[in-house]
Amino acid sequence: MTAAVIHAVLNALSIAGVNAVARFPDAGLDRKAAVVAVGVRSGTLESPGYGSYLGEQLENGEWTELYGWKTQVTVLLDLYVPAGQADACETLFSAVGGALHGLPSGLRPQRLTRGELAPDRDTGMFRCPCTLECAAFFTRTAREEGTVWSDFVLRGEITSNERE
Numbered sequence: 001m002t003a004a005v006i007h008a009v010l011n012a013l014s015i016a017g018v019n020a021v022a023r024f025p026d027a028g029l030d031r032k033a034a035v036v037a038v039g040v041r042s043g044t045l046e047s048p049g050y051g052s053y054l055g056e057q058l059e060n061g062e063w064t065e066l067y068g069w070k071t072q073v074t075v076l077l078d079l080y081v082p083a084g085q086a087d088a089c090e091t092l093f094s095a096v097g098g099a100l101h102g103l104p105s106g107l108r109p110q111r112l113t114r115g116e117l118a119p120d121r122d123t124g125m126f127r128c129p130c131t132l133e134c135a136a137f138f139t140r141t142a143r144e145e146g147t148v149w150s151d152f153v154l155r156g157e158i159t160s161n162e163r164e
Helices: 002-015 088-102
Strands: 020-022 035-046 053-059 062-081 107-114 118-120 125-143
Touching (some): 002 020, 002 035, 002 088, 002 107, 053 125, 062 088, 088 125
Parallel strands (some): 020 035
Antiparallel strands (some): 062 125
16 A cells, blocks of 8 residues: 555656655666655554445446545655755755645645755765655455455546646
8 A cells, every 4th residue: 555655646746847766766866866755654554444344336347345444644755955956955845745736636645744954975965854644545346256356546546647
């Protein structure tokens, strides 16, 4: 489920024109450009009760049972700006805040917190740790005749093609 949250945040940032990568990317950071590294610090899963059962839905001519969960998630948003460009952090933080309007309906921001800008010895850049507290709503279906589960789906997920 956390991968879906990270993907949704990365997608919203990308659509808003913010350079963003998943935390601990496979390739090294481009130290000449501002970037946001996205990860998840923590999350708690909450059941809506009744075994998380939400009802039935008709899917491709077949009845499936629908289950749902609410998750409180703390998303890490580490802002990195090149050395000598500390002023760019404020612009990047504002861009991140604006990008939150592009999140899918199943990921609801509650609070965006900014930490202190400081030199990062590992990257040679300035780093500003930020956190995004949000609620995420997931659904999952099961076929009526068995226990075959589909993947968890972040409710209201929007792909970049749907925005264009």
